[in-house]
Amino acid sequence: MNKISIIILREYLTRVKKKTFLIMSIVGPLLFAALMIAPAWLAQMEDKEEKLIAVIDSSKLFYNTIPETKYLKFEYLQNTPISKIKQNFSKTNYYAVLYISHIVTYKPNAVQLFSDKQPSLAIKMHISNALEKEIERLKLKTYNIENLDNILQSIKTNISIQSIKLAEDGTEKKSSVEIAMIVGYLSGFLIYLFIFLFGAQVMRGVIEEKTNRIIEVVISSVKPFQLMMGKIVGIAMVGLTQFLLWIILTAGIVTVVKTAFFPELSMKTEQITPETVLSSGGSTLQPSQPVNDAEIDQVKEIFSSVKSINFGVLFASFIFFFLGGFLLYGSLFAAVGAAVDSETDTQQFMLPITIPLILAIIVMMNAIQNPEGPIAFWFSIIPFTSPIVMMVRIPFGVPYWEVSLSVILLVITFIFTTWLASKIYRTGILMYGKKTSYKEIWKWLRYNN
Template identity: 65%
Template sequence: MNKIKLIISREYLTRVKKKSFLVMTILGPILFAAMMIVPAWIASREDTEVRTIAVIDSSGIFVDRITNTDYIKFEYLENKSVNSLKKNFLESKYYAVLHILPSITYEPTAVHLFSNKQPSFSIKSHIANSMEQELRNQKLRANGIDENVLKSIKSDVSIRTIQWTDDGETKESSTEVNMAIGYASGFLIYFFIFLFGAQVMRGVIEEKTSRIVEIIISSARPFQLMMGKIIGIALVGLTQFLLWIILTFIIITGVKTVFFPELGTPNAQEVVVQDLFDQGTMPQIETMQAPQNLDKFTSILNAAKSINYGVLLGSFIFFFLGGYLLYGSLFAAIGAAVDNETDTQQFMLPVTIPLIIGIVVMMNVVQNPESPIAFWFSIIPLTSPIVMMVRIPFGVSDWELALSMGLLVITFIGSTWMAGKIYRTGILMYGKKVNYKELWKWLRYKS
């Protein structure tokens, strides 16, 4: 037992002390944080150049009807032809020229936008939307429907989902939030299994090619060496994961307070949400009169709060470790069977395929977490770590979770036992092209 501890600590310390670990630890959260901050930053830095577009409206129905925005202004020119504008276009102040033909009322293509640049999508869609709306309004008016009626029939629907839990409580949930969390956890598990599983394999190959393995196994049993390596690297993974969470949190908070101080202070919205959450009663939610965007924000925040993070994090660590141990032992066996990394291809394929199936199924499960596909792939141990993690935010019944976890444990014990047998024989085998038949023979060797 002492020896396996020694091996674990060597595997752990040599990796944690590496420069690449430090680099990954710092870069990881910066990338994560960037993924969250950059879109916000870009959104806050919209194009601020004011563009003026000349409108030649031969139909006469759109004059002063296309709405100006902060950055797009429209100027309606009379008695000008497109050709006359084209001549002096470069000297003019215009970004583009919009030419509307009289046939626009029945011919959708009777409108042209001339410019020396390619107009942006947002400009194009703004013009199209404004014109469509105007045409619709005019047609409705022509049929005798009055402006006020028009305004009053404009409606929006935004569904908030509320779950009745088994113990009679109600809690607000959000399909979108669940999807996001499901995706993120599934991908993380996939990524971790690959990243650290491959590290196990490389570690075994390194020991084999540097020929130290015979010295080690004259002191410790091969199984101790294999398990020590797998466990040591699992701890490296958990350490990295923990550091990422902490650092990401620090970076996001830091950036928020420095660049978006208004988001950092508790404002009216959050106070409202807090009240609502504390009382958490249905009538309050229903009767709450709030602007629509506040409503949406409240809803997401409530949903995010309604997720049981204890269960989520607990199962994440369980499925990460379970999946990693299962695949890690297979990776160790592959490492032992080959002489160098280029020979790993033929054995890598059957190990990677279930992982990739897991990711493919995940895309489907996110849409439909209760489907038979979702059920079976979250029970089958080779894909369950990924697929079950996607289902958990949506709520999974206890027996399914227990079955999935139990099967995973049984399978990784089995795979470790099997890998141990291949490993024991493989690490002392050099210069031999190994195939599956050979591996089968190793499995049946007596210890």
């Protein structure tokens, strides 16, 4: 068996067998699943609480016009002064008090919502939409148009923009910016996290070998370069294992929780067939209907654009950019580990490694907003940031030549950094008890051994 594979195997097995790896493998997916499930759960929690809102309408225009939903009720109070209710608010069972002043038709800020809690944006939107519509209706009424109600009914429209991406050969592909953003952000951030997490493990591994003084025993059997590469590759495989475990476990947990606790969620998606969409298309005005046409379309669109993302390509590029980025940074982390005697001394050398990584995260925020922009383009080509930034852009669709250029540059750079790092590494690992400076490292680089 090749010696480098013996080293890889040891580095891999000792880490995978550790308790912390097992804990991370379980806690990670739990956190991810919680992140995915919690918003849905919280939304449901909120909805289930019935809220009663008192309406004091001094314009006397809106009696019984605000549509009620399952959990949102309105009580219209006559002849109750707002000041009195404000004083005794805590003693009432109202969630909030809506005050509509008589100048509402020509002053937009004449409506106030009093509450001892922070009313949700959804409630505010619900009320303002209803009031706007009613005022519009009333204003239209003053023009004395015949059959106004019917006309209004017939002109009611709802627009939601579908973005369709044109491929180079002119074929269309539905795309959703939101989904691409989420997927891009997640994969870019994961690469960042993994480079840091497992890069630090490489560094710690090297420091461990130095402080244990096993290094000289090992490099009398193998070349320092073999030991360094074995360590980096072994740990990269630990990272990949962890990543795969996370994906499998997260998917598992999400499916189990979804079917066990939110059966209606999966029901809802099943109901959205073209027939139901069509049949509900021309239905009567039913404001309290939980899912209206536009929403159905949106959900449908999201599902189809999730499908439109090629997960095979995404997965393959994640693996490649993770490995490429990790090999690039892993060798630098190994060099830092070799240059110091203990982890506390690493800080001054960590800075040049940390800065491009943090820069990549900052650029990532920009690239998500504008994946085709010059900043996103350049930083996804420059090798030190490309693993993160390119990964953000890939769900949006990136021309092949850009990906190829980025890949080629990344490979060239990691070969270069590995060569550079191995020079620092093989000198550094045999230096004990001496505080290393950049000047010293510069000497090591020019030094031939």
